[in-house]
Every structure is written in structure tokens, then in C-alpha cells.
Amino acid sequence: MTEQCTPKSVVEFWRWSEYHRILKDKKWTSKDLITAGVDVGSVGSKAAVMVNGEAYSWAVARTGSNSPDSARKVLDCALKDTGLVVSDLKYVVGTGYGRVNVPMANKAITEIACHGKGANYIWGPSVHTVLDVGGQDIKAIRIDETGRVISFLMNDKCAAGTGRGMEVFADLLKIPIEQIGEISLKVNEEPPPVSCTCVAFAKTEALGLLRKGWSKEKVLAAYTRAMAIRMANLINRVGLQKELVITGGQSKNIGVVSRIETALGVKCLPIPDWRENGLDPMVAGALGAALFAKALYEKAQEN
Amino acid sequence: MITAGIDLGTQRVKAVILKDRTILAFRQSFSGFDPAKAAEQAINAALKQAGLQRSDIAYVVATGSGMETAPFANGTISMMGADAKAARIFFPKARTIIDVGAEEARAVKCDERGVMIDFVVNERCAAGAGAFIEAMARALEVKIEEMGPLSLKAARASQINASCVIFGESDVVSLIHRQESKPEIARAIYEAMADRISSMAHRLGINPDVVLLGGVAKDVGFVAALNRKLSVNVLVPNYPDFAGALGAALIAASRVGGERK
Numbered sequence: 001m002t003e004q005c006t007p008k009s010v011v012e013f014w015r016w017s018e019y020h021r022i023l024k025d026k027k028w029t030s031k032d033l034i035t036a037g038v039d040v041g042s043v044g045s046k047a048a049v050m051v052n053g054e055a056y057s058w059a060v061a062r063t064g065s066n067s068p069d070s071a072r073k074v075l076d077c078a079l080k081d082t083g084l085v086v087s088d089l090k091y092v093v094g095t096g097y098g099r100v101n102v103p104m105a106n107k108a109i110t111e112i113a114c115h116g117k118g119a120n121y122i123w124g125p126s127v128h129t130v131l132d133v134g135g136q137d138i139k140a141i142r143i144d145e146t147g148r149v150i151s152f153l154m155n156d157k158c159a160a161g162t163g164r165g166m167e168v169f170a171d172l173l174k175i176p177i178e179q180i181g182e183i184s185l186k187v188n189e190e191p192p193p194v195s196c197t198c199v200a201f202a203k204t205e206a207l208g209l210l211r212k213g214w215s216k217e218k219v220l221a222a223y224t225r226a227m228a229i230r231m232a233n234l235i236n237r238v239g240l241q242k243e244l245v246i247t248g249g250q251s252k253n254i255g256v257v258s259r260i261e262t263a264l265g266v267k268c269l270p271i272p273d274w275r276e277n278g279l280d281p282m283v284a285g286a287l288g289a290a291l292f293a294k295a296l297y298e299k300a301q302e303n
Numbered sequence: 304m305i306t307a308g309i310d311l312g313t314q315r316v317k318a319v320i321l322k323d324r325t326i327l328a329f330r331q332s333f334s335g336f337d338p339a340k341a342a343e344q345a346i347n348a349a350l351k352q353a354g355l356q357r358s359d360i361a362y363v364v365a366t367g368s369g370m371e372t373a374p375f376a377n378g379t380i381s382m383m384g385a386d387a388k389a390a391r392i393f394f395p396k397a398r399t400i401i402d403v404g405a406e407e408a409r410a411v412k413c414d415e416r417g418v419m420i421d422f423v424v425n426e427r428c429a430a431g432a433g434a435f436i437e438a439m440a441r442a443l444e445v446k447i448e449e450m451g452p453l454s455l456k457a458a459r460a461s462q463i464n465a466s467c468v469i470f471g472e473s474d475v476v477s478l479i480h481r482q483e484s485k486p487e488i489a490r491a492i493y494e495a496m497a498d499r500i501s502s503m504a505h506r507l508g509i510n511p512d513v514v515l516l517g518g519v520a521k522d523v524g525f526v527a528a529l530n531r532k533l534s535v536n537v538l539v540p541n542y543p544d545f546a547g548a549l550g551a552a553l554i555a556a557s558r559v560g561g562e563r564k
Contacts, residue, residue, distance in 0.1 A: 200429030
């Protein structure tokens with residue numbers, strides 16, 4: 001089940017779809033332990049609801065200027081049509097950039113721990129390296145078989161390669177953001193990566209390349225490749241150990257994913273079919289938070 | 304003897320014409336997409352101001368990020384070399400020279416004879432250059448030339464992400480939503496930039512006299528913030544944006560002089 005939680009506005013190329021979903025054939029009863037994770041990112045907010053530690057429903061929405069409102073909105077969206085209300089949730093964990101501002105959360109946990117846990121839940125114990133490409137930062141995380149974080153590296157100083165940077169590009173080249181990855185692959189030959197990845201300079205640099213006769217596809221390819229190389233370097237610095245997966249919004253950008261694979265010489269585990277009945281890697285942090293919520297609730301009951 | 308210096312910056316091209324090391328004329332044009340054409344415009348405007356012909360110029364030295372594209376230059380000089388040369392003309396005791404342009408910033412360290420010992424460059428990251436102030440002025444809906452005076456009205460600064468223009472823009476928008484005052488936001492923008500520039504210059508070590516050059520040196524808000532940050536009185540010449548072109552023209556004069564010897 002997929003539908004818009006907010007009305008679609010005029011053409012804004014950066015705008016990715018907000019949606020909510022309830023997994024088919026999943027049910028809950030009043031005896032079940034129902035927990036939730038709310039991941040308020042700098043650009044996107046995600047909420048996941050779990051029944052006895054199994055994914056049940058989730059929602060993805062844009063983060064507004066107010067973190068508590070964004071948290072409430074996305075959780076309401078995830079609960080929509082489930083028959084559940086916020087008070088049915090036994091335990092809620094907040095995570096992400098705005099995690100301290102999740103009003104209904106019983107506890108806040110860093111998104112690094114949550115993405116590790118969530119990646120382990122989505123792909124299983126073979127995952128040892130997670131690249132989370134968020135709206136404003138890029139994290140390379142090493143995890144063990146249980147999804148526990150061993151080490152991580154983060155770049156939160158520069159927009160190049162982040163989701164926010166991609167949004168600027170979508171607007172600049174007037175290409176809907178969800179098509180950017182595929183369009184960047186429509187080149188006969190891979191152009192050299194651009195030397196300057198600064199998003200603020202992209203406007204003049206990209207226009208300069210277009211004036212030189214480069215196609216939009218070629219410009220995108222050169223930028224995407226430069227960004228993918230930055231991400232691959234971060235993974236190499238944290239130490240790549242197979243299997244590798246990508247979470248966050250950019251996991252859906254095939255142009256970025258395939259170029260990271262080329263730069264590293266390894267394949268990522270494929271993302272589930274999130275458009276159908278599979279889990280969405282963008283929701284990995286919220287799923288991890290909901291799992292932590294279950295564990296924390298059970299621990300509290302023991303005491 | 305007539306010599307010229309031309310500085311092909313990312314945003315503007317500056318031209319200076321000298322007669323025996325005295326400034327006859329200086330003019331600028333916008334770089335646009337055709338720096339060679341912009342260079343022609345700038346040098347022609349300066350020639351007109353001086354009442355001279357192209358054939359009157361004995362030697363032209365080009366500098367700036369687009370120095371290779373100047374069609375009429377006889378030679379080139381690095382931006383650091385041009386900075387060092389120009390700074391010494393205005394301030395003979397200059398030891399640390401900071402140049403903040405539209406898209407790049409650099410610091411140059413000189414010995415007591417004015418010879419460059421070392422330099423450091425903030426390359427192609429908008430957060431440490433004039434582009435940062437431009438982007439923030441747009442976000443604040445303030446004219447770029449009003450930003451500096453506005454920031455001087457604030458006694459304190461707001462908090463913003465200084466490491467990236469793109470993130471800084473979002474921060475400025477949320478500060479406006481929170482109804483923080485524009486002068487305090489403007490001051491935060493300059494403090495952030497001064498932070499970046501001073502930490503870059505500190506890698507070389509700061510020795511007085513400290514001279515500030517480049518287009519951003521005209522911005523009183525930035526100069527005030529850098530003074531606070533470095534705790535020294537930063538010296539700024541008149542027309543600091545023409546310093547690179549002036550340095551190049553001086554180099555041109557010495558090259559011709561050298562040939563004649």
C-alpha cells in the first residue's frame with residue numbers, strides 16, 4: 001500500500017516522494033509487543049513500527065523546520081491505516097540528527113548504532129560494512145554479525161556527495177531526483193570525474209561544461225563519479241570488509257551505487273524491492289531504532 | 304617604460320597599467336564564461352583610461368586562476384608571487400599575506416626581504432571564500448555590500464554551520480525562522496569565515512605585519528571579524544582587489560628591467 005501523505009506540489013525537481021507502507025500479510029494483536037523507531041534526519045524523517053521485533057509498517061517524509069513536528073508527522077503517517085495509535089507503542093526510540101527532539105521517544109540512540117542494527121536486520125549477518133548516505137552527512141560504519149558498531153568514520157563538513165548535494169543538482173539540471181542515477185548512467189563512455197566537487201560552485205562549473213557541449217548525462221556522470229570516489233575513499237579509510245551495503249536515500253541512486261562498486265571493486269548486496277513488499281534501506285535507521293526499542297522494553301520488564 | 308598586469312580571477316578580471324612602477328590606470332571586467340574576452344575588455348578599458356595603445360606596453364604578466372587563458376600575456380606569475388610583490392609595495396614590513404577572493408583563499412608567508420617562504424591555499428571550497436558571503440547574503444535577502452555594515456551593528460553572533468555553504472544556507476533560513484536578528488546572523492557569517500581563514504593562515508604561523516588582499520578585503524564585516532580572530536591589526540591597502548594585477552605588473556617591470564641590464 002503506497003500513497004502520498006502530503007499533496008504533490010508544483011514541479012520541484014529535488015522533491016522525492018513521501019510515502020507510507022504496511023507490509024502485506026502482517027497483523028498485530030493486543031498481546032503483541034509493538035515498538036517504534038523515529039529517525040529525524042536533516043532532510044528526511046523516517047518512522048518504523050515493529051510487531052515483536054518484525055517490521056510491520058513505516059513512513060518516509062521530509063523534515064520540516066521543526067523537529068518535534070516532523071517526528072509527530074512521520075510517526076502518524078507510519079501508523080496510518082494500521083488501527084494503532086501512539087499510545088499503543090510500548091517503547092519508542094528516537095534517532096538521527098534531530099533525535100533529542102522526538103517528543104514521544106522513551107530514549108535517544110545515535111543513528112550510527114541504529115543504521116548498523118537496521119542494516120543487519122534488512123540484509124542479515126553477512127553485512128560488515130555500511131555506508132549511510134544521509135541528507136547532510138556520509139558515514140562509513142563497520143559492524144559485527146549482530147549489527148553492533150565496531151568503528152565508523154563520518155564526513156559532515158561538506159555537502160559534496162550527500163543527499164542535499166544531489167538535490168541541488170536535480171534542481172540545477174532540471175531532472176527529477178529519483179531519475180538522476182539512471183540518467184547519469186546514459187553515457188557511452190565514463191567521463192573523467194570533476195576535480196571540484198563543491199556544491200556551491202557546481203552551478204557555474206556545470207553550466208560551463210554544458211556550454212562546452214557536454215550533455216546533461218555526461219555532466220551528471222562526471223559529478224556522480226567524483227562523489228562516488230569520495231564515498232569509496234571514506235569506506236577504504238574505515239576498512240572495507242564484505243559484505244557492503246548502502247543505506248539512506250542515496251542507496252536508491254543507481255548512478256552512485258554502481259560507481260562506488262567500480263571504485264572499490266566489490267558489489268554491494270542488492271537493495272530489497274522496496275517499491276513492492278521489501279524493506280526500504282532509507283528506513284534502516286528507524287528499523288534499527290525500533291529493534292533497540294524492543295530490547296530496551298524487554299530489559300525494563302525484567303527488572 | 305609601460306608594463307601591465309592582468310589578474311584573471313574566477314569572478315572578475317583586473318588589469319593594471321604602470322609607467323615606471325607608478326600606476327597609470329586600473330580597470331576590471333566580469334570573467335563570465337569567456338575569460339580571454341573579459342581579459343581583452345579589462346586591458347582595453349585600462350589602456351583607454353591611460354590614453355595608451357596596446358603597442359605601448361612593453362611587457363604583460365598574467366596571474367589568477369585563468370592566467371593561462373590571457374591571449375596577450377608575455378608571461379605569468381603565481382597568485383602567491385603576485386600577492387607577495389604587491390603587499391610589499393604598500394606595506395614594506397609585510398610578513399603574512401592573506402588573499403581572499405571569490406572562490407579561493409590563500410595565505411603567503413614572506414621573510415624580511417619579501418621572499419616567499421611558504422604558502423597555503425583553500426582550494427575550491429566555497430566556505431572559505433567570497434562565495435560564502437554571497438550565498439549567505441542571498442539567504443538573508445541582504446545586498447552583498449550591505450552585509451558588512453549590517454554585521455557591525457551586532458554585539459554578538461548567532462550559531463551557524465561554517466564548514467559548508469550549502470549547510471550554512473539551511474542554517475541561515477532556520478535562524479530567520481527563529482527570528483534571530485539579521486545583524487547577529489551576518490556577524491555569525493563573518494566569524495565563521497574568519498575562523499576558517501585564520502585556521503588556514505595559522506598553519507603557516509602568523510607574523511606581523513599581516514596584510515589582507517583580494518576582493519573580500521573590501522568587506523568591513525570580514526576585516527573586523529579577522530581582526531578579532533587574529534588579535535592583530537590587519538592592514539588593508541586601497542583597492543585590495545587590484546593587488547594581484549598590480550603585483551603582476553610590477554613583476555612585468557622587473558622582467559623587462561632585467562632584460563635590459
